[in-house]
Every structure is written in structure tokens, then in C-alpha cells.
Amino acid sequence: MFSNPxxxxxxxxxGKTVAQVILRWLVQRNIVPxxxxxxxxxxxxxxxxxxxxLSKEDMDKISEMDKKESSFFSHYDPSIVxxxxxLHQ
Incomplete structure (x- = not known):
């Protein structure tokens, strides 16, 4: 995600980092990061x-990237769970 062009x-x-863009996108969607x-x-x-x-155009671009799944892991995947x-045993 952080290397997404x-x-x-x-x-x-x-003039912001990818992390700042993502955090701002969440805030503008009324999501507390x-x-x-x-x-x-x-x-x-x-x-x-x-x-x-972020402009509406940029908000929409980022929203279109949202695949409705984690970029890191899926808590719906039994093998990941x-x-x-x-790890906690």
C-alpha cells in the first residue's frame, strides 16, 4: 500500500506522505484512524x-482502490486466524 504509485x-x-494521504482519506470519511x-x-x-x-477527485480515486479486504491479512481466513x-500460546 505504501508503495502504491x-x-x-x-x-x-x-506535499504529503502516502501514510498522511491515507489518514486524511479516513478522516474525511469520518473514520477515526x-x-x-x-x-x-x-x-x-x-x-x-x-x-x-483531499479533493473529491482524489477521494474517489482512493475509494476505488479499496478492495474491501486487508492489504496485510484477512481475519476471515481460518489459516491466518x-x-x-x-502466536499467543
Missing amino acids: ELKAIGEKY LSKSVKKSRMEENINIFDFE EMIAG
């Missing part, structure tokens, strides 16, 4: 999303 292009347009970082620079980057607004459960 379309998201990178949108980020360059606003829960980001996690232990690095001060990333925390500052994550909060610095309120000085720009078993693997994660096994």
Missing part, C-alpha cells in the same frame, strides 16, 4: 494531516 502521486500533489508508532517523527507526521484536504492464535 497512485497514492504516491496524490501525496506528491499535496488509530495509528501506532514509537518514533517521534512518525507521530508528528501522523498528526500533521489537518493542514490540507489459527496462525495468529498460535
